Amino acid sequence: MKKKCFVLMGYSGSGKTEIAKALEKYSYNILQSYTTRQPRYEGEYGHMFCTVDEYEQFERNGEVAAYSLIEGNHYFSTKEQIYNTPNLIYVCDPDGIKDLKEKITDIEFITIYIKVDKKTRMRRMHERGDSVDKILSRVTTDGIKFAKKRFDYQVINYEFDKAVKIIKNIIETENEQPLN
Template identity: 65%
Template sequence: MKKVFLLMGYSGSGKTEVAKALEERGYNILQSYTTRQPRHESEWGHTFTTVEEYEHLEREKQIVAYSYFDNNHYFSTKEQLLETDVYVIDPDGIKDLKKRVPDIEFVAIYLKVDKKTRYKRMLKRGDDIDMRLKRINEDGIKFRKKRFDYQVINYELDKAVNVIDQIIKIERNE
């Protein structure tokens, strides 16, 4: 059975940076769809789309993972999953995936970082104060009942990526 490794963590936990580093090691990273505007011109990690395209894919029953945050849709399709190794996703999306896609095994990896560090990372990437506070508050609600298979501490990117690389290899019996 195909395995997809799910990276989850609070805002500012380093999910995107870990995913980029894993991509450099040859893993296929799912670029999820979102209807939000890019934070900057070359933002990595999402395919930016319209509400109309989201509605079309929803009508066609193409969406297999879905989350809604800050008036924006975040989602992926089964076709994307079949071509990916790693997917950055939140607990709502994981719950949706497991319900809609029983023929893929999902391994959830939670990136753990303290609130102060996450706040500094959000500041560094340009989130304004209202957005930082909103994300911290909503994450507290969204992650209250988080379930994961592995927890990886992410204060040093290289160490976290090495641990995740090993988890993937062990899970795949490589």
């Protein structure tokens, strides 16, 4: 039986990272990807921040998986993270998922699309401190990146606790065993 990795995908502001954090209490490990962008705030959850030189070193070593370029910044995980993290939940975009599935064929990636309307996403991005220019840029970029999205499951995220429970049930069903 192949190892399974559950990948949360959705437009900016859909709640992917918050859902991932909520799933940690069920013994799942959240893969924090690397990025060359600047942190939004000190101690930001969900990413490990690195330099372009560090990214290039990972790339030269053939370690980059789930690569995506967003607004000129590199986002990626490493093969080591994917292979060595048990009970894995990963937040990723369609480009990263495509790259991941091409580079790692001996793991089953189950994609869960988090759906929220544009107005709600924009409000959430504003509340987390994104500028109007940044919000509009992300909405435009996401529209292009997600135009041909493919996923295994779709979960609507207007009621956070309900969305987490649904995703927990998806994971349990896919694993055929209950989480803690």
